[in-house]
Amino acid sequence: MPKAVRYDGFGGIDVLRVEEVERPVPGDGQVLVRVKAAGINPGEAMIRTGALAQVFPSTFPSGQGSDLAGVVEEVGAGADGFSPGDEVIGFSDKRASQAELVLVEAGDLTRKPAKVSWEVAGSLHVVGTTAWAAVRAVHPEKGETVVVSGAAGGVGSLAVQLARRTGATVIGLAGESNHEWLTSHGVIPVAYGEGVEDRIRATAPGGVDAFIDTFGSGYVELALALGVPAERINTIADFAAAEKYGVKTDGSFAAGPGAKVLAELAGLIADGHLDVPIAKVYPLAQVREAYTELERRHTRGKIVLRP
Template sequence: MPPAGDHPSSSTIRARSAHQKVAVADLFPSTFPSGQGSDLAGVIEEVGAGVAGFSPGDEVIGFTQKRASQAELVLVEAGDLTRKPEKVSWEVAGSLYVVGVTAWGAVHAVQPKEGETVVISGAAGGVGSLAVQLARRTGATVIGLASESNHEWLKRHDAIPVAYGEGVADRIRAAAPSGVDAFIDTFGDGYVELALALGVETDRIDTIADFAAAEKHGVKTDGGVAAGPGAKVLAELAGLIADGHLDVPIANVYPLAQVREAYTELERRHTHGKIVLRP
């Protein structure tokens, strides 16, 4: 059950500068015709010779780096899989890898601590919604930048909602009178510069979206799907979900035959949570 969301090569290039298009092409090169998708969840049908730890019939969560997950059958390395807990739904399991590992990496990059304040842009998106929750688990105060329609969700997850747009810096300062210690940018479009204007140190700023600003200002770009121990992080996140400590919002579920419609919704960039494809 691979998702249709949050893959840099599909959903976000069109909104970026030419410099960033080149950067994304370098990070995720492709030769067409090409498949698509990294995240997946499903039932193992066969195991290769010498594979230990998995058997046919096992329910698993995993990923592939070969642009191949949006399909009915996927060939996956055993080391890129972890078992799916019974209490984790297929929709959530199939949409966990990219957003989960990216959010985990971004939060770890800025190291929020109890008593500190961290701002997260795109706080209601696929990556942002998980980053909000993971940052809150450190004990930090989290300010989430999102449209007003998503403010109630942020409040329910113990974050302080702030509307983006003109005047956002003043609204952040009002919400954080003692200052901002860290900033996670999941959206791009000037948020690195905003973080700097708020006085955040460069080593406490992480962007997963604005590579040109990162190069210019020397801020971090941790959180990419190639940056961390994927299966290990997946198991950790799946455990948090199964225990009720992490919520993965699902915006919509499409059958695989409607993949075009799924990407059309994704490119609007106003989705709260994940868009999932069901084979």
């Protein structure tokens, strides 16, 4: 029997377990995917603790995860365009991707380019579509300057690269250990912490035009203090500040058709125009260890499970 991550109620990392489940059977328009890699995300941890219960109600036992990449195992009626053996990238809206076998709607899949690794493909959906939407929300242009907080994290590391592709100057807020990586991707690194406003002003004497906050903890207020208009600030982490100041909160759901965005991002990766850093890979059985690492919030790039 296939294995999957499950938990029976809200709680900490210790509620997570991996257990045998019934083999899924694809229904109309569905594809059964044997998962090769499944990324993990901070939002999943928040759902598991119950912090987002008002927005994302849970029923138990619950599965976990959205991102996935794998090989088509079986195709249901009406799931045109896919055949057993196809390598695919996709996502599940059923909190189910952290498993050996996952049912996916055919419209939520796209083909995996051969040059894209399983680890990168399996961790692309949430961070990729979120970074895509966040950059589009603040619409940086050539000659402008945009600041990205959490610039080496899962979303931030892609947002800085997508913002650079617009021709804008990009300042990335990150710890010293990530400055070399940011510089190598055409991003100007600035250390976060006390005095960050002064460091940004010194780095961008002409001012800051747009701000993408992927971390929370006061960055919306910092952006406003730097003179960035509210309509050109986007946060995916501080919704209280967004409501208070009227800034944007565009994330994964604002990106548009997920499979279409995934296909475009995968194409950029395959062509060498976008780098998705992989921080660490864990076997499915070590899901607790993976989330322990994630929740430290000091990871460059993505943490991935390999069933």
